[in-house]
Amino acid sequence: MSDIEIRQEGRAGRITLNRPKALNALTYEMCLEIEAALDAWRGNDAVALVLIDAAGDRAFCAGGDIAVMYETGTKGDYTYGQKFWRDEYRMNAKIDEYPKPVISLLQGFTMGGGVGVGCHGSHRVVGETAQVAMPECGIGLVPDVGGSGLLAHAPGRLGVYLGTTGRRMGPGDAIYAGFADHFVPQADWPTLSTELVETGDAGAVQRAATSAPQGDLPAMQAEVDRLFAPRTLAGIITALQADGSDFATDTLKRLGRGSPLAIACAIEMQNRLGPNSSIRDALTLEFRFTHRAPEHSDFLEGIRATIIDKDKSPKWRHDGLTNVPAEDVARMLAPLGKDGLKLEEELT
DSSP: OOSEEEEEETTEEEEEEOOGGGTTOBOHHHHHHHHHHHHHHHTOTTOOEEEEEESSSSEEEOOBOOHHHHHHHTTTOOHHHHHHHHHHHHHHHHHHTOSSOEEEEEOBEEETHHHHHHSSSSEEEEOTTOEEEOOGGGGTOOSOTTHHHHHHHSSTTHHHHHHHHOOOBOHHHHHHHTSOOEEOOGGGHHHHHHHHHHHOOTHHHHHHOBOOOOOSHHHHHHHHHHHTOSSSHHHHHHHHHHHOOHHHHHHHHHHTTSOHHHHHHHHHHHHHHOTTOOHHHHHHHHHHHHHHHHHHSSHHHHHIIIIISOOOOOOOSSSSTTOOOHHHHHHHTSOOGGGSOOHHHHOO
16 A cells, blocks of 8 residues: 555545554655655646645644654764755645645644645645644754744744744644644545535635634733743743743743754744745755754754654753753854755756
């Protein structure tokens, strides 16, 4: 059975992620197949829209399949990860800039690489089980696949909070933060999919949508904006420690699980991107970090502690959240020169 099912049905180009036992984790080959399908359908007048969904109940896509990145990176081969990210990011940009409607149906875990596939389309649908998050800092990486751009567009300083803590968003919060557009009960998805295939009318999504369950983020907005107002990790930690509220205590615990270097870089990326940034801006900045990540960050150690050995005891490069020098952040986010992501050339 294929890891991904790509076919044309009626007026729709259909992409179904099909690794349910692996929570539909995205492989390098799946990235390339998605991109090839988008390229093929772009000029095909018979395809009115693209519909992306996933097999199983537990996840749309829980992230990228990073086992090979760990295997190659620990042997000193950093080129595999760099190529994976370069090609994945190009695919993410093509979804975001696609000239036809792209509808995604997001159930269960939609995280990391899953956000890159499911949260850049024109009609992003969440169901009642949706759990959307950018948890990369927990494995020593930064929010990527264009996720830093989505975070930068979130209200106030919410993007900094979500990107550094990896907090999961239910359907209401995903819509509030700008990671989704519509809530459609999952029992209605088969009927919606049939209508999209038969008519090629993306307006069917809005007609099927209902009010999403109330999330937690709107009530937290003022507290997030106040405590995440500082533009450095050390400043945010100081503000949280001085506050002492239940929210501050919970947030410090969440931050304490992540890589100090990755969190500090994620904050700086949000500072640089801002609400008017494009996906190309975001991906270009993300690639500066990820290109260097296997060799110069906590990425391999984060994978080891979380996924390989599962000891949950990573040995981060910096001892404590307030001990990341500004020059270390600047070094990870410095331009890459000839190795940089050149989306202008690749997407023309």
